[in-house]
Amino acid sequence: MGVASLTDPKDLDVAYLRALEAESIHILREVAADFARPALLYSIGKDSSVLLWLARKAFAPGDCPFPLLHIDTTYKFQEMVEFRDRTCRELGLRLLVHTNRNAIENGTNPFKLGTAKCCGLLKTKALLDSLAEHHIDAAIGGARREEERSRAKERIYSVRDGFGQWNPRNQRPELWNLFNGRIEGGETMRIFPLSNWTELDVWRYIELENIPVVPLYFAKEREVLVRGEMLLPIEHGLPLRDGERTQRVLCRMRTLGCTYCTGAIRSSADTVPKIIEELRRAIRSERENRIIDHDQDGSMELKKREGYF
Amino acid sequence: MPAIELLRFLSAGSVDDGKSTLIGRLLHDTGSIYQDQFASLQKASPMNGNGGIDFSLVTDGLRAEREQGITIDVAYRYFATARRKFIIADSPGHEQYTRNMATAASTANLAVLLMDARKGLLPQTCRHAAIAWLLGIRSFIVAINKMDLVEFREEVFRDIAGQFTGFVSKLGSPRLHFVPTCSLSGDNVVTRSARTPWFDGPTLLEHLETAPIVGNGVPRGLRFPVQSVLRSATSSPLSSRRYAGQIASGIMRPGDLVTALPSGRTTRITSIRVGDQEMESATPPLSVSVALETELDIGRGDMLASPDSLPQVTRRLPAILLWMSELPMKPGSPYLIKHTTRFVCGSIARLIAVIDPTTLERRPAKTLGMNEFGHVEIETHQPLYSDPYGENRVTGAFIVVDPISNETQAAGMIEPESGRQNGSVIGEETGRSQGLTVWFTGLSSAGKSSIGQAVYEKLWARGHKVEWLDGDIVRQHLSKGLGYDKKDRDENIRRIGFVAELLTRNGVIVIVSAISPYRAVREEVRKRTGNFLEVYVSAPLAVCEQRDLKGIYRRARAGEIHGVTGVDDPYEPPLAPEVECHTDSETLAESTARVLRRVEEWLLARTAQSS
Numbered sequence: 001m002g003v004a005s006l007t008d009p010k011d012l013d014v015a016y017l018r019a020l021e022a023e024s025i026h027i028l029r030e031v032a033a034d035f036a037r038p039a040l041l042y043s044i045g046k047d048s049s050v051l052l053w054l055a056r057k058a059f060a061p062g063d064c065p066f067p068l069l070h071i072d073t074t075y076k077f078q079e080m081v082e083f084r085d086r087t088c089r090e091l092g093l094r095l096l097v098h099t100n101r102n103a104i105e106n107g108t109n110p111f112k113l114g115t116a117k118c119c120g121l122l123k124t125k126a127l128l129d130s131l132a133e134h135h136i137d138a139a140i141g142g143a144r145r146e147e148e149r150s151r152a153k154e155r156i157y158s159v160r161d162g163f164g165q166w167n168p169r170n171q172r173p174e175l176w177n178l179f180n181g182r183i184e185g186g187e188t189m190r191i192f193p194l195s196n197w198t199e200l201d202v203w204r205y206i207e208l209e210n211i212p213v214v215p216l217y218f219a220k221e222r223e224v225l226v227r228g229e230m231l232l233p234i235e236h237g238l239p240l241r242d243g244e245r246t247q248r249v250l251c252r253m254r255t256l257g258c259t260y261c262t263g264a265i266r267s268s269a270d271t272v273p274k275i276i277e278e279l280r281r282a283i284r285s286e287r288e289n290r291i292i293d294h295d296q297d298g299s300m301e302l303k304k305r306e307g308y309f
Numbered sequence: 310m311p312a313i314e315l316l317r318f319l320s321a322g323s324v325d326d327g328k329s330t331l332i333g334r335l336l337h338d339t340g341s342i343y344q345d346q347f348a349s350l351q352k353a354s355p356m357n358g359n360g361g362i363d364f365s366l367v368t369d370g371l372r373a374e375r376e377q378g379i380t381i382d383v384a385y386r387y388f389a390t391a392r393r394k395f396i397i398a399d400s401p402g403h404e405q406y407t408r409n410m411a412t413a414a415s416t417a418n419l420a421v422l423l424m425d426a427r428k429g430l431l432p433q434t435c436r437h438a439a440i441a442w443l444l445g446i447r448s449f450i451v452a453i454n455k456m457d458l459v460e461f462r463e464e465v466f467r468d469i470a471g472q473f474t475g476f477v478s479k480l481g482s483p484r485l486h487f488v489p490t491c492s493l494s495g496d497n498v499v500t501r502s503a504r505t506p507w508f509d510g511p512t513l514l515e516h517l518e519t520a521p522i523v524g525n526g527v528p529r530g531l532r533f534p535v536q537s538v539l540r541s542a543t544s545s546p547l548s549s550r551r552y553a554g555q556i557a558s559g560i561m562r563p564g565d566l567v568t569a570l571p572s573g574r575t576t577r578i579t580s581i582r583v584g585d586q587e588m589e590s591a592t593p594p595l596s597v598s599v600a601l602e603t604e605l606d607i608g609r610g611d612m613l614a615s616p617d618s619l620p621q622v623t624r625r626l627p628a629i630l631l632w633m634s635e636l637p638m639k640p641g642s643p644y645l646i647k648h649t650t651r652f653v654c655g656s657i658a659r660l661i662a663v664i665d666p667t668t669l670e671r672r673p674a675k676t677l678g679m680n681e682f683g684h685v686e687i688e689t690h691q692p693l694y695s696d697p698y699g700e701n702r703v704t705g706a707f708i709v710v711d712p713i714s715n716e717t718q719a720a721g722m723i724e725p726e727s728g729r730q731n732g733s734v735i736g737e738e739t740g741r742s743q744g745l746t747v748w749f750t751g752l753s754s755a756g757k758s759s760i761g762q763a764v765y766e767k768l769w770a771r772g773h774k775v776e777w778l779d780g781d782i783v784r785q786h787l788s789k790g791l792g793y794d795k796k797d798r799d800e801n802i803r804r805i806g807f808v809a810e811l812l813t814r815n816g817v818i819v820i821v822s823a824i825s826p827y828r829a830v831r832e833e834v835r836k837r838t839g840n841f842l843e844v845y846v847s848a849p850l851a852v853c854e855q856r857d858l859k860g861i862y863r864r865a866r867a868g869e870i871h872g873v874t875g876v877d878d879p880y881e882p883p884l885a886p887e888v889e890c891h892t893d894s895e896t897l898a899e900s901t902a903r904v905l906r907r908v909e910e911w912l913l914a915r916t917a918q919s920s
């Protein structure tokens with residue numbers, strides 16, 4: 001159990017959250033000035049919710065200058081799609097949705113191809129295509145350095161070559177808060193304003209600012225398939241193996257991806273303070289329930305080199 | 310309960326000193342490695358014989374690195390305790406990654422330096438300390454690691470600590486703490502070790518939890534670089550114009566007067582907001598938007614500053630540059646310079662000297678190569694609104710970008726204009742302060758000129774203003790025509806003394822090498838000059854005669870010349886010289902080092918007096 005978990009979760013000290021907020025706002029304002037057609041990659045999860053919140057704060061009283069871009073694999077939870085549409089409607093945001101229709105019509109799905117190939121086609125390829133289609137020169141994402149080992153070295157401004165690939169051995173030095181946003185034709189920039197946030201920071205900020213998030217994060221009884229250690233939600237025709245059957249379990253999502261790739265965790269945390277409490281006691285990391293990180297050793301780094309966000 | 314603060318620190322060490330292990334330890338012992346990460350680490354740990362897990366795998370991220378077994382890029386790590394939240398910028402140690410270390414240092418408040426107790430103080434560690442210092446870090450914690458391999462002996466720890474303290478005093482006076490650790494088993498990292506009963510200082514983590522969070526050097530007035538102009542989507546465009554930016558230094562309140570640069574016009578702040586929320590005051594690092602009483606033509610790249618403490622506005626600036634590109638620097642070529650929130654065109658007008666980050670010595674050079682530090686002068690097409698980096702790490706920093714490849718090629722730290730030494734990161738002891746006369750006396754061929762010249766070169770290399778008056782040379786102009794009787798010899802010394810006094814008064818370190826045989830006139834010069842160190846260069850006459858560099862002893866013995874000191878003219882040795890060099894029994898390097906040490910002590914004492 002961590003030293004952090006010894007503190008009383010009730011006192012929400014805010015000095016460091018305000019420092020993180022200020023850093024992210026500064027980055028978002030730089031992006032708006034540095035690029036001709038930036039877009040905010042909106043994945044509907046909690047990190048995206050915080051990112052969107054910060055973007056609105058950064059430019060108040062003006063409007064958020066970035067359109068939202070959602071890569072829809074069609075394997076997202078129904079509740080996520082509803083949340084996305086409601087958010088955009090209520091806040092008057094411009095939303096671009098992109099799906100790799102070709103691949104889906106040709107039968108790409110995680111059950112048949114395995115998660116690595118499915119992700120490559122439905123996420124990576126779709127992202128690169130949509131950036132090209134909309135002439136987007138800078139894509140703002142909610143990734144955090146703490147999430148995975150190879151991300152610890154990612155720059156805040158990260159250049160991708162004409163094929164959308166990241167070269168971890170040849171990154172631009174990034175000193176102070178002086179970002180170099182200059183790119184050549186064909187290159188694009190990925191920008192990570194939440195680089196220095198941790199999962200706990202994100203939830204504490206959601207609590208502090210009262211930011212709406214998808215209800216899937218909150219515990220309730222859900223129909224799931226229990227497969228080994230994993231709880232798999234039943235959506236999109238997940239094929240059952242011999243002898244498997246679904247059951248109702250009190251659970252919640254810790255991260256949100258596609259239905260098949262995102263496992264639920266057993267939890268009774270149905271409010272933000274309870275989630276924070278649970279996190280403080282957490283001894284299992286956030287990405288554990290995401291299948292894609294485990295398919296190959298060093299798998300996230302391989303995906304990123306290929307252009308996965 | 311105080312608000313939880315954020316401390317950003319850098320960690321540096323040489324390859325294999327145990328840095329990755331130490332950080333892995335810190336994360337593990339503060340409960341910051343989750344259990345499943347821990348399990349996959351256990352799986353990935355090679356059979357390392359002692360059966361434990363390899364903590365260094367926590368931080369060695371990228372595949373290429375895992376294969377080579379060394380850290381090649383800065384990795385950021387996060388952990389928290391009940392008192393603070395921490396961001397570690399973990400940086401590679403090897404010289405070829407100097408630029409990565411500088412990157413890590415640029416946003417850090419403190420540096421944790423790692424040393425191997427068996428190896429003692431290595432040039433690497435000095436370089437790490439100097440780089441951190443150049444990048445503005447003024448607080449160091451030194452972990453002397455692998456104490457298990459030296460049986461946890463106290464004297465090993467004290468020895469290394471003493472050596473390092475000696476080196477650091479060359480830089481200035483940072484906060485400095487030492488901790489004896491064994492990161493493999495966690496001794497004194499988070500928990501106190503039973504194996505170092507002689508050590509009663511705080512553990513590494515305790516230091517990290519209590520170190521003062523010093524950010525932007527000496528806080529001067531308000532500095533608010535404008536990032537963008539915000540306009541409300543609905544109301545009339547003019548009255549709702551707000552200026553967005555992150556506060557670099559100072560404090561702002563509604564009602565405060567601010568001067569806009571470059572226009573120089575002064576007006577009042579009417580409102581400060583974070584998002585939609587009105588603020589009664591705001592300080593760094595907040596990102597805010599402000600409204601002003603009068604509509605001024607302000608845009609991105611402009612600055613709001615306190616009218617009573619404006620930044621310097623110049624197109625030509627001295628700076629320390631760290632070159633980070635494989636292509637060498639091209640003096641005079643066009644570069645893009647990013648300073649605060651804008652790019653300006655400019656060039657590196659002049660390379661004054663290359664600075665060796667291991668010794669801080671300076672030497673002239675034509676260009677800078679990758680990972681080299683240089684003292685330069687930059688020139689920009691539009692003026693920059695800046696402060697010396699030592700005073701403000703935001704308005705004092707810039708990057709240099711190649712306009713063709715878009716590569717970030719250098720990082721720059723603005724130095725104070727000469728004569729205004731406040732906030733300089735190098736050569737802090739020069740400037741307008743008083744100088745010093747170092748007077749070498751002794752027989753001909755005793756070694757005065759050799760030591761004098763060596764001391765002169767070292768001091769020059771370290772960036773001091775230094776001059777050298779050599780007796781033989783002086784006699785060809787200043788004292789031309791004077792003879793060698795007592796009266797003329799004293800006149801010669803008075804003239805040299807007069808020049809030395811003028812230079813000393815103007816901050817120069819003056820090296821004098823002259824036989825100066827008479828005690829009384831040397832004392833007279835000492836009194837007039839005030840700041841005076843006497844160095845007695847002594848060697849037995851026989852030794853000098855044997856050397857006889859100028860042939861005068863031979864000629865004296867042959868009766869060709871008279872009045873040769875030591876042969877048929879008196880020499881009165883000093884009674885209480887500050888330094889004595891016995892050149893018959895010690896090497897030139899030893900003598901030089903002894904004199905330099907004494908000069909440094911004097912400079913340190915003077916710095917202490919003036920601060």
Ligand SMILES: Nc1nc2c(ncn2[C@@H]2O[C@H](COP(=O)(O)OP(=O)(O)O)[C@@H](O)[C@H]2O)c(=O)[nH]1
Nearest residue numbers: 324325326327328329330365454455491492493
């Ligand atoms: N005996 C001993 N070995 C250590 C200690 N710390 C690290 N090591 C070992 O030194 C080697 C290098 O450690 P590592 O953390 O990878 O060094 P880095 O290159 O500085 O990151 C590894 O084999 C470690 O197990 C220590 O305190 N005592």
